[in-house]
Amino acid sequence: MLEKLMNMDRRLIFILVAVVVIIPTLIPIRLPTRVSEPAQKLYDYIEELPPGETIMLAFDYGPSSLAEPEPMAKAVLRHCFNKGVNVIGVTLYANMPTLAHGLMQKIAAENDAIYGEDYIFLGYRPGALQVILGMGNNIASVFETDYSGTAIHEIPMMKNIKNYDQIALLLDLAAGSSTEAWIVYANTRYGLKIAAGVTGVIIAQMYPFLQTGQLVGLMPGYLGATEYEKLLNAPGDGTVGLNTASFVHVLLIGLVLLGNIAFFIHRRREE
């Protein structure tokens, strides 16, 4: 019996997980959330920017991990468009341009933002390091044209923007090690301010940079998206998702506890 419990068929666990995700997706609930300091800092930084300032949004994730950064991107874009802060989109991931471009267009249309005046999407260039460094000297030396092929110097929003000196913040939405690269090369070399919105896997790695101020703010995964949505007072995908995630978390904690209880009883018996 105990043996069986300890080596439960994994497919049974799969079914449990599926059920616990499907039910709250069908019947959504809302639980109260509170906002942590790193997300608050990012929000405050953008909130205090005067209209007409420009931030850069780096979509440094692939379609595989879009679940967490996408709600963050939506929330920040809404915030910027409503505040009149301009946004330059860019990506270091080859499998990302279509998705990022589509997302920016969609949120812009919802908020009456105009391409070329309120936001642009530069697209992708191979070689993350060279792109980060090259834009520090001159954005046009890397992106002579935007994603659709319009020359950068013909875009009204880019008239007074040459390099990082005219950019108030870079927000890196990351699913890999891109944030470290932005910190080491754009912040250290060119003094560009960096903030990050990262997937769950890499949240813990970001904290040393947050304490030194190398990161202005941080959105930690689903939680970060939810917190930002709360600050904007506009619950979205993040909030819905995190509430659903509550149930899976409870299930997982239950499973770990059960597994360990079985393990201890087993070990006691063997002794």
Place this chain on the structure above:
Amino acid sequence: MKRQGPLALCFLFGIALIFTQFSPHSVSQKLYEEVIDWGLIITPFALVLAVVTLIETHITRVRRRTEHWQYSLVVFVGMAVMVLIGIPFGPQNSIVEWLYNNVQVPMDATMFSLLAFFIASAAYRAFRARTFEATLLLVTAMIVMIGNVPVGDLAWNTVLSWIPLEDGASKARQWILDIPNLASRRGIILGVSLGVISQSIRIILGIERSYLGGGD
């Protein structure tokens, strides 16, 4: 020429970049911009390596009729459709975008979402408090997990309402991330960075040559 040439180029580019980091003179800044330009132009060509390796692998499979070789044909079909439409018409062509949005993105996202199931089964079957270290890891993981979701604070504020600390679950999570996590990560960063710098020094000076691959 097979080894000396690349080693010399590696040295030259490495030293040029170090030099330009310390020299603000306009001549060295021009050099710096030029070197970055070279890097930008060379990088796209590196894709050749990945594509050639992939094609070779699947051709060998088809030729040798290894198990499941038929699926390699599927790889070629997928690639051919994308390339034949995408190269002449560009990535903003509506068929390319349709394939990307309805084939590539959902499969990529689904493939990764399998991990949610595996992490659950691993949590049940493998995460046992066998040693002191594993126990510490497990306990921390549980606190962070419960602090990450709103149900954590809800449970804390209802069940443990007699404790004079509101939202204890998320506060505990934040403390763990802010203090002990930060300390250990910083230790790792310092060590790894020393490793990166020392490897870079060895590469520039030609002591570390493994990137040249085997052979003469």
Place this chain on the structure above:
Amino acid sequence: MKKIIKCLMVYLVLCMSISIAFSQGLSPPSNVTAVDTPNDDGRSVTIQWDAAPEDSGISGYQILRRIAGGGLEEIGEMLPAGTTSYVDATIEKGNAYAYIVRAVSDTGATVDSEETAPVKGTGEWFHTGKIPLFVAMLLFSAAILWNIYDARSGKEVFVRRIPGLEAVDEAIGRATEMGRSILYVLGLGGVDNVATIASMTILGQIARRTADYETPLRVPCNDPIVLNVIREMVRTSYLDEGRPDAYNEENIFFLTDSQFAYAAGVDGMMVREKPAAVFLQGQFYAESLLMAETGNSIGAIQIAGTDSEHQLPFFIAACDYTLIGEELYAATAYLSKDPMFLGSLRGQDWGKVVIFAAIVLGVILELSGVGWITSFLQRVR
């Protein structure tokens, strides 16, 4: 003639503005200096002046400049009161510029400072503010090089005991006793990856031991180039041990190149072949968990090692021993005794000692109110 008129005009304007200023009690900015901005590429000049007293009535400053012999021109926007310096980054190389700082009052009255001596912008070849960084770089390079040199000269370099490595012999022994195979997984990195290189070196050493015991060593690969390199390596190991007959090339084979299919294939091997020991060494991504969990469920001794920080939690939870980050590199040095690895490892340790000392000393000094280490670190650019 024109020049004289121009000068006269300027003089008149100056006199007028001075008289207006005096009538308002506005005093001109004092001690105005213009110098070539240090540590730049020669495209800017820094202008500085003394702060005016608070009740001076000045509401802002306007900078004016003149190319030697030319007319005055206004530079940039009006600067707010309280400013005491300005960097003019719009100069052209080769020209000398003279500057005037004009104080402006609320009522629009102005008063000009004396004109500075003309100054040219020159670029510097070395950024003096970066001397500490430069010195640190040189010292660390020297430490690494000296240690490699020292290790090459044949001196013994000590590497501490690494628990995961002591278990290697135990794992091989157990596999031999049970008559089962050993499974070695190299992760998903290519030949240029540091962790993969480390893993290949460790594999070469393990192959030496399995050669003696004739324990089958199974290595599924996902990178064709890595496959070729390790076949060569393992064959050499068997040859060195005098057991070329025991080497079976088919035990080192290409599985597949895609992430999840690879993990599924390795899992399948584990379940079918039930290896007594599983090594997971190299660069891993999300598939780490799939393999480590299956290995755990078949009861194999698992020894993992990776520098992929984000996968370490799973290895620690599901494996018996885990080489954490740098320990993987140390293991390479420990097993291979290559002077390059040994020397760099000790050089990096020296670096850690310096950081360690800076922190301990810094904390003690800070607590006693002496802040020079902190302010030194802050100044490093």
Place this chain on the structure above:
Amino acid sequence: MEIFGIWIASLLTLCIYSFLYRDNPFYRFAEHLFVGISVGYSIVITIHQGFIPLAWNPLSEAMVALGTQIRGEATPETSEALSGLFKIFPIGIGLLFFARLSPRQAWLIRYPIAILIGFNSGIAIPNVLRAAIFEQTHGTLTPFAQMHAGSMSLDDIIGAVFIGIGLICTLIYFFFSVEHQGPVGWLSKIGIAFLMVGFGAAFGNTVMGRVALLIHRTGFLINDWLGTIF
């Protein structure tokens, strides 16, 4: 077309999920299709977003400018475009990657690789030294400066002390030139404890991340796909 797309996406999603039962032909088909499509997409993107704007355009502009120059109709713009001719050198080096196709000439790819690796190493040394070593060490000391100034709460003081101890012990754990015995052994044990707490935190966060991926896909299947049926 949109509904058709949702259906295709949903069926492929289900093909991949069938892997949870076990490896099967549907999963294998979907997986290989994915590999093909995604490699095709990266080829397209690299050509249109890398090769054409960075190499082809400047070079062809330079060629045109060269033509006008020869015909004697040079303007300041053409002479600027002419500088694009120098890009022939990096392009030539980049083309060496194609040597991979010939086993005998494959060594030529060492040239572009050596340049890129030299580039990365050179830029890394000063910047990593400053961003990771100096900044991180400085960050550890700053709270102690504030502590002396007396502008810190008890919580923050405890935090700063903990960080200091944790960092030092972790560094000791990663110290390889000394045997971990006696006091060093004890300190390195504390270091391991800190490391484990750090990894535990990462584990907890990873769970949130992985669960998010699943919720996103379930949301798609239930809201978008079933939405087209009901």
